[in-house]
Amino acid sequence: MAGPLNAFVPDSNAHLPGSDDGPLSGLTFAAKDIFDIAGHVTGCGNPYWLATHSPAEANAWVVQRLVDAGAAMVGKTITDELTRGIFGENMHYGTPVNPSAPGRVPGGSSSGSASAVAGRLVDFALGSDTGGSVRVPSSFCGLFGLRPTHGRIPLDGMLLQAPSFDTIGWFARDAETFARVGSVVLPPSPAVERPQRLVIAEDAWDLAEPGTRQALETVLEKFGALFASSATVRLSPSSLEEWSGHQQVLQSREAWESARDWIDQVNPTFSFEVSDRYALARSVTDEQIVTAQAGRNAVIARMNEVFNGGDAVVCLPTTVAPAPPLGQRVSDRHTLRLRNSALTSIAGNTGRPQISLPLAEVDGLPVGLSLLGDYSADEQLIALAREIIG
Amino acid sequence: MAGPLNAFVPDSNAHLPGSDDGPLSGLTFAAKDIFDIAGHVTGCGNPYWLATHSPAEANAWVVQRLVDAGAAMVGKTITDELTRGIFGENMHYGTPVNPSAPGRVPGGSSSGSASAVAGRLVDFALGSDTGGSVRVPSSFCGLFGLRPTHGRIPLDGMLLQAPSFDTIGWFARDAETFARVGSVVLPPSPAVERPQRLVIAEDAWDLAEPGTRQALETVLEKFGALFASSATVRLSPSSLEEWSGHQQVLQSREAWESARDWIDQVNPTFSFEVSDRYALARSVTDEQIVTAQAGRNAVIARMNEVFNGGDAVVCLPTTVAPAPPLGQRVSDRHTLRLRNSALTSIAGNTGRPQISLPLAEVDGLPVGLSLLGDYSADEQLIALAREIIG
Numbered sequence A, B: 001m002a003g004p005l006n007a008f009v010p011d012s013n014a015h016l017p018g019s020d021d022g023p024l025s026g027l028t029f030a031a032k033d034i035f036d037i038a039g040h041v042t043g044c045g046n047p048y049w050l051a052t053h054s055p056a057e058a059n060a061w062v063v064q065r066l067v068d069a070g071a072a073m074v075g076k077t078i079t080d081e082l083t084r085g086i087f088g089e090n091m092h093y094g095t096p097v098n099p100s101a102p103g104r105v106p107g108g109s110s111s112g113s114a115s116a117v118a119g120r121l122v123d124f125a126l127g128s129d130t131g132g133s134v135r136v137p138s139s140f141c142g143l144f145g146l147r148p149t150h151g152r153i154p155l156d157g158m159l160l161q162a163p164s165f166d167t168i169g170w171f172a173r174d175a176e177t178f179a180r181v182g183s184v185v186l187p188p189s190p191a192v193e194r195p196q197r198l199v200i201a202e203d204a205w206d207l208a209e210p211g212t213r214q215a216l217e218t219v220l221e222k223f224g225a226l227f228a229s230s231a232t233v234r235l236s237p238s239s240l241e242e243w244s245g246h247q248q249v250l251q252s253r254e255a256w257e258s259a260r261d262w263i264d265q266v267n268p269t270f271s272f273e274v275s276d277r278y279a280l281a282r283s284v285t286d287e288q289i290v291t292a293q294a295g296r297n298a299v300i301a302r303m304n305e306v307f308n309g310g311d312a313v314v315c316l317p318t319t320v321a322p323a324p325p326l327g328q329r330v331s332d333r334h335t336l337r338l339r340n341s342a343l344t345s346i347a348g349n350t351g352r353p354q355i356s357l358p359l360a361e362v363d364g365l366p367v368g369l370s371l372l373g374d375y376s377a378d379e380q381l382i383a384l385a386r387e388i389i390g
Helices: A047-051 A061-068 A111-118 A135-141 A175-185 A202-207 A210-226 A240-266 A272-282 A286-306 A330-350 A378-389 B047-051 B061-068 B111-118 B135-141 B175-185 B202-207 B210-226 B240-266 B272-282 B286-306 B330-350 B378-389
Strands: A028-032 A072-077 A124-129 A144-147 A167-172 A197-201 A229-233 A269-271 A312-317 A354-362 A365-372 B028-032 B072-077 B124-129 B144-147 B167-172 B197-201 B229-233 B269-271 B312-317 B354-362 B365-372
Touching: A028 A111, A061 A072, A061 A124, A061 A175, A072 A111, A111 A124, A111 A135, A111 A167, A124 A175, A135 A144, A135 A167, A135 A330, A135 A354, A135 A365, A144 A175, A144 A378, A167 A175, A175 A378, A197 A202, A197 A210, A202 A210, A202 A240, A202 A312, A202 A330, A210 A312, A210 A354, A210 A365, A210 A378, A240 A272, A240 A286, A240 A330, A240 B330, A269 A272, A269 B272, A272 A330, A272 B269, A272 B272, A286 A330, A312 A330, A312 A378, A330 A354, A330 A365, A330 B240, A354 A378, A365 A378, B028 B111, B061 B072, B061 B124, B061 B175, B072 B111, B111 B124, B111 B135, B111 B167, B124 B175, B135 B144, B135 B167, B135 B330, B135 B354, B135 B365, B144 B175, B144 B378, B167 B175, B175 B378, B197 B202, B197 B210, B202 B210, B202 B240, B202 B312, B202 B330, B210 B312, B210 B354, B210 B365, B210 B378, B240 B272, B240 B286, B240 B330, B269 B272, B272 B330, B286 B330, B312 B330, B312 B378, B330 B354, B330 B365, B354 B378, B365 B378
Parallel strands: A028 A072, A028 A124, A197 A229, A197 A312, B028 B072, B028 B124, B197 B229, B197 B312
Antiparallel strands: A124 A167, A144 A167, A144 A354, A269 B269, A312 A365, A354 A365, B124 B167, B144 B167, B144 B354, B312 B365, B354 B365
């Protein structure tokens, strides 16, 4: 019912033709089912959400922007419930297939979008990234994926999870298509210099599994020559896990504030894992918030120091390993989620852009290499991707 | 699909004819879907449980006992998920109708059993009572219902939630049918004297809402004459809420131990409320357990003191009020659940039997009066019920 690869939302015929003479005319795309499509209920990966909301009155800003630029929206894609997941296993609608890693999860929460692009059902797809929901499926499915600078792409008409972390991102199979979409959805910004200084984030690399580290280091050697200088730097004076903890606390509180009233009223059915995260989120104390906010500020200050001068790009593994097998235990997924969050929260806490590049494989499974840029350097990261691909 | 009143489990044709010449021949009954019926999967109110378990190889002990005695098992009834609820609102299968209180919940977790009896679909029905799951729906649906002495009726072939609190109970519309069932399912025990001393549990009555208290006090006046003496006694030196807290802690830990491995493996979908209770259960610390166990021992000692001599029966409201409306907010249900637990945990913590009698109404809604007896005084409570009904 969800169509090929179980990527699409079942029983939705949402479809928007693109204009004929735009820069994206001829391209097709899919949108994660958290973006409003006028006349359709935005389901957000949970049947109770679907049943308790009205059809959207207008298209989400980013969807309208793409359609106006000529791209055709051909379907809504499955998402983790209310974007609360990083592996893509939705217990209501099933897990979208990872065409690049059979028997493995696609990554989430933008699971169906990554699946549809990797499976060549569409040219590109929209996702969102709060804690890694574009970058992780990019890594797992072997795609280009960007978490843009926080605040650059308007979120109007999208489900908010944790507004101080929420961003819109997209997936493509090739760097050129990826860049064409970027030129449409990224609003104009002050020109930013092409980064000349490569910073290798030692503590991030230390978190990767040995095979993943080795595969990504081989790639890294090939493009070091594109930069004037290269340095290995330890980002966190404590640990990236501690940094990540600040985002966990702050994001949890924001996510609970976003959903609490609806949950209290509807008593929706979630997978245990999702409910568990909300239950933990509710238990976050004001004291924890104060500590985490101070911690987040320290992360931002430290990363400003690393970027000092603005000509740097930080290189790190997108995920600690390729996609795990389907159907892992909740407790194992929890452990792995925290390990990956230590990598993804650097961009999350700081609001910096990060692009994941599909440049490596481990035992035939894709795993992404990431470039983390300065504020508003989204276009430079995309341009670098094209340089690196060659 | 769940049949009349939404009382029965959908898509189950479990049925067992009764023997022709037993003491219960001619009676029909339904069984909460936590009791094994050979050849059928015991669903326990959750579709993931149903999908991940095999058909039962044998009938539950109590089901076989009833069938051997002549009663016909005509259907499995809807239960709160894994018996984790007290109001009967199952988000997967819907809420069984309360025929005695339209627009109100039936009570749970033995919701379908109470609904089927109150709606005259069967003569009696089996439930289980860990924290009130027979007594509360008895009160809300206007039925006779017993939580027997802990350990008296074998639990073989029944889903265990929290073994140190789990009991099997049953519902009937009239005291005579209720007693006939009791004579079959209660194993022989040493003779216990008919209670002569009525103890009115002042702190329990103080918890009832004014209208409920008044309606039940009117009933109480009528049967005070059946006892040689009557005294008003405050049961708890602290509060019944504190007593109840001990059960919450201990029951939570046991419930988590019962379900944790399956939850971790399957990541089942539950209503948020049910997941939330498991998440809280998981967070119970060993220190809390030690304190709660000591508290439970103190409750037992205090109640032994109240029963000193063994000829007493304690009278209390079964619930603080009649059934609440359908679709309350999760937070409101939580508050009300704790209030009712302060009443139900006296029997729970001590393992004493408690019968709820359908003797009162508030604004047309039934509410039960309870008699709490000495250990193994189940038959005496049932006999008292017949005396009181007259």
